[in-house]
Amino acid sequence: MAEVRQRYAGGMAGKTLAAEPRFAGDGSQVRRNSHIVHAVGKGDPQVYAGRAGPPRFRVGDAVTVRELPVLFYTRTPEYVRGATGHVAVVAYESPAPEDETWDHPDATPEWFYVVSFAMAELWHGHTGAAADTLRTEIPERWLEPAG
Amino acid sequence: MADHQGHDHDHDRTVKPMVDEITDFEVLEIALRELCIEKGIFTAEEHRRFTEFAEQIGPAPAARLVARAWLDPGFKALAIAEPLTASREVGVDWLEPTGFGTPSDFTAFQILVDTPTVHHVIVCALCSCYPRPILGNSPEWYRTPNYRRRLVRYPRQVLSEFGLYLPEDIEVRVQDSNQKNRFMVMPMRPDGTDDWTEDQLTEIVTRDCLIGVALPRVGVTANVVVDTRPAMHPSGE
16 A cells, blocks of 8 residues: 555545556465356346245235344344234245355355335334325344234 | 436546645555556456446436336336346446446346326435436435435425425325335326327436426426526626
8 A cells, every 4th residue: 555655645636546467476376255166047046046945924914023142233123123014025035145154065055025114103102194004025034923 | 416417428537636635545546456456456447447437427318218208108017127137228237347246236126106196205314325326426415315214204204395285184104114125216207298208208207206396397407596686786787
């Protein structure tokens, strides 16, 4: 970084930003994401299709978001923890972000669901329109049947 | 910053930097890029290709998709059932530029269709995930905590700040795209557009309409406010 800064010391002077690597390295030994092997032509999450078994929930099922302990990474919003809604869409199969973030090669895919919540029930002190809803996606491990 | 319409000039050669000094982030980016090339993580050619991809994406394909769906019920059905196929028909392949999609946009695209009783609006409360391949880069306000935190809690207040007021009997459906699905909104076709061509309809489907913070209106072809009060003392006086 010091070298780059030195190159532009005294102002840009009309020069444009340019990368000036000293050489081009050999990339054949770089450990890479396995998607380039498995997912080309399919995409992510399609590459995980068929690997999660049958979905536990169906469209219309009433579900409650579990309050699991989270030590590291999650993408389940805090504002839906403990909330009850219904399954709007059985979306796709994928490793849960809690596993995927560690890049484990054997992370097991699970089903993801778009869950619909009534705003009036989701938020304490909601004074807005009664019909408003919120939808967000939640992996199966975070859901349990409601009631 | 102004929205970028499609250019075909090279920004590096024609846009002057706004300040004369190199910024810390630019230093970091150049240094990191050089290091990656030296380590063989990617080549300069690959970087150029990805940069060009990122710079050419914009909301035009999505606007055309909506316009075509308004005119052709068969295409609208395709957009609902097979959004990736419909994207390809407007020139967007969600698998590009890697062949398996981008690391942050994925390939699970869904189109949310507004009805007379449901109005959709999208947000990513966690970060600001956005359907970049078909909509381009997200606007600055979409990335702010102001929008992300408040839209999920007070959607109508936030929409009113964009000038969008909806009757209480319409359901406002906030879609928080927190995982791999990416969404865009297909708004309803406004009145006053009978006999319009696909090109005319495409013009009024702005990026804000595709996010859900605006509704398409006859005569409104941009997200920015251009209707300003004339000067009290114009400079010619």
